[in-house]
Amino acid sequence: MRRVLLTGASGFVGSHVLRHLLAKTDWEIVCPVTFRHKGLPDRIKLSVSGIDEDFKRVRVVKCDLVYPISKLTSLEFGEINFIINVASESHVDRSIMYPADFIINNVSLMCNILDWAKTQDNLEKFVQVSTDEVYGPAAEGHKHKEWVDQHLPSNPYSASKSAQESIAFSYWRTYGLPIAITNTMNIIGEMQDPEKYVPMVIKKVLNGEKVSIHGTLEGKIGSRFYLHARNQADGLLHVLTKKFLKYGESERLLKYNIVGEREIDNLQMAELIASIMGKKLKYEIVDFHSSRPGHDLRYALDGEKIKESGWTPPISLEDSLRRTINWTLRNPEWLQI
Numbered sequence: 496m497r498r499v500l501l502t503g504a505s506g507f508v509g510s511h512v513l514r515h516l517l518a519k520t521d522w523e524i525v526c527p528v529t530f531r532h533k534g535l536p537d538r539i540k541l542s543v544s545g546i547d548e549d550f551k552r553v554r555v556v557k558c559d560l561v562y563p564i565s566k567l568t569s570l571e572f573g574e575i576n577f578i579i580n581v582a583s584e585s586h587v588d589r590s591i592m593y594p595a596d597f598i599i600n601n602v603s604l605m606c607n608i609l610d611w612a613k614t615q616d617n618l619e620k621f622v623q624v625s626t627d628e629v630y631g632p633a634a635e636g637h638k639h640k641e642w643v644d645q646h647l648p649s650n651p652y653s654a655s656k657s658a659q660e661s662i663a664f665s666y667w668r669t670y671g672l673p674i675a676i677t678n679t680m681n682i683i684g685e686m687q688d689p690e691k692y693v694p695m696v697i698k699k700v701l702n703g704e705k706v707s708i709h710g711t712l713e714g715k716i717g718s719r720f721y722l723h724a725r726n727q728a729d730g731l732l733h734v735l736t737k738k739f740l741k742y743g744e745s746e747r748l749l750k751y752n753i754v755g756e757r758e759i760d761n762l763q764m765a766e767l768i769a770s771i772m773g774k775k776l777k778y779e780i781v782d783f784h785s786s787r788p789g790h791d792l793r794y795a796l797d798g799e800k801i802k803e804s805g806w807t808p809p810i811s812l813e814d815s816l817r818r819t820i821n822w823t824l825r826n827p828e829w830l831q832i
Contacts, residue, residue, distance in 0.1 A: 498523045498574060502560060502608060503581035504542075505534030507687045508624070511724035512581060512731060514542040517549045519732060525572050527558035533584070535832070538686050560604035564611040578621040579731055580608055583656065585626075586690055590652035601655035605662050613670045620739050621674045622731055623663045627720075627752075628653035629678065632791035640797040641678075641750040649791050667748045673739040675749035677731060678796055683815060684724035685822040689830050692761070693721075693816070696768045697823050698830045706778040708762045709792070714780065716762045717792040720755035723815035726808040727753055733806040754798030756812055767813070771820050 499516065503509030504526035516524055528534055543550040556571045558564065560582060564572075583601050584590070590597040605623075612621055630639040631647035648654040660676055667674040683693045699706045710716040730753035739749050759767070762778065769776035810818075823829060 496521055496523060497576045498525065499577040499579060500525045500527070500572060500575045501579050501581065502527055502604075503534070503583070504528060504555075505530055505536060505538050506581065506585075507538065507684070507691075508682055508724050508727060509534075509581040510538035510542045510686060511684055512579060512728040513539065513553070515725055515728035515732065517543065517546055517552065519729075521552075522577075523552045523554065525554045525556060525575065527556050527560060527568075527572070529557065529559040531559060533586075533688065541686060560607050561600055562603075563607050569611065569614075574617045575615055576617055576619045577735060578608070578612055578618065579624065579735075580605075580622065581624045582608075583624075583659070585652065586688075587628075587650050587652045588690070590650055590655070594651035597651050598655045598658070602658050602662070605659040609662065609666045609672065613666065613672055619673060620735055621663075621672055622734055623659065623674060623676045624731070625660050625676055625678045626653065626656050627678055627680050627794045627796045628791065629657040629660060630794075630796075633793050633795035635793070638795040638797035639678075639752075641752060641800055642747050664748060668742045671741055673741070675734055675737070675739055675751070677734055677751050677753050679727050679730075679753045680720040680722045680755045680794065680796060682724050682727055683721050684819055685826075686829060687724075687819075688832060692764070693768065693819065694823060694830060696765050697772070697820060700765075700769050700772055700774045700776060701827075701830075704777065706765050706776065707781045708765060708778050710761075710780045710782070711792065712782055715792065716760040716780070718758050718760040719764070719794055720758050720796065721764065721812060721815075722753065722755040722808060723810050723819070726755075726810055726815070729809055730801065730806055733801070733804070737804065751801045751804070752796040752798050753801060754796045754808075756808055758795065759812070767816060768820060771817050772824070
């Protein structure tokens with residue numbers, strides 16, 4: 496039986512990864528948590544709901560990765576074969592308001608988990624979860640490709656994620672850590688914080704409020720490739736089946752874009768949400784940069800590499816969105832967190 500250290504399990508994405516690991520593997524899962532960085536114990540509780548027997552495979556350890564991992568905490572973790580590092584502060588607006596604290600948090604946790612990882616003799620694979628935003632905006636018709644496009648982050652959040660990737664690369668090269676990096680699109684799903692776009696639109700449509708749609712003064716609407724968190728989790732498991740190359744075997748570590756099936760602009764997404772809810776959408780187009788400095792109008796990743804390796808998203812965009820909306824309407828308290 497393999498043992499995996501899953502960081503960020505009380506966060507939105509991490510909780511879905513936890514559920515997916517329980518459903519698709521027989522691994523033991525160690526979850527370092529603090530519930531201090533937007534994480535909620537409720538997410539872990541819901542992630543293991545209905546699978547009480549499998550919950551015996553989950554070990555929750557109180558540990559703030561912003562600080563070095565002590566020897567006693569390391570003993571609590573036990574021997575680890577895989578690490579999936581999901582933990583990071585991720586809200587762009589908050590990163591703009593408190594840039595130094597935000598960046599220091601994300602860089603510190605990256606350094607501390609890697610410092611611990613290089614002491615682990617049984618570690619086989621380390622997956623660093625990153626974002627499309629490290630590349631900055633994608634020009635019309637262009638999709639950023641692994642090891643081709645340059646990092647040009649537009650805001651403190653994306654800069655902190657770019658820094659995490661660079662630090663991971665340096666540990667791969669200097670210490671021989673078995674690391675792979677994944678870059679992922681905008682994630683949707685149940686239990687997401689209402690500061691994010693999809694639950695924010697659901698909440699405003701429910702309340703009959705006007706939704707602000709980011710665009711240009713000329714009327715160009717921003718767009719994304721949306722991906723359900725369980726699709727992302729499935730992509731991460733797929734990456735763990737691949738051979739992780741050491742420095743010397745390759746000049747670059749393993750890197751995959753985990754992407755959504757199709758591009759959709761922000762207005763289309765809001766209209767689709769309102770349609771599934773059976774409500775009318777009220778909206779206004781606002782200038783994307785003046786309303787949110789550091790905001791990028793379009794993100795896009797090339798997904799051919801992971802597709803050619805045998806992976807496609809198991810859940811379609813519309814099914815993902817319908818499931819997310821229906822769950823949120825049944826659990827409206829999650830719009831108040």
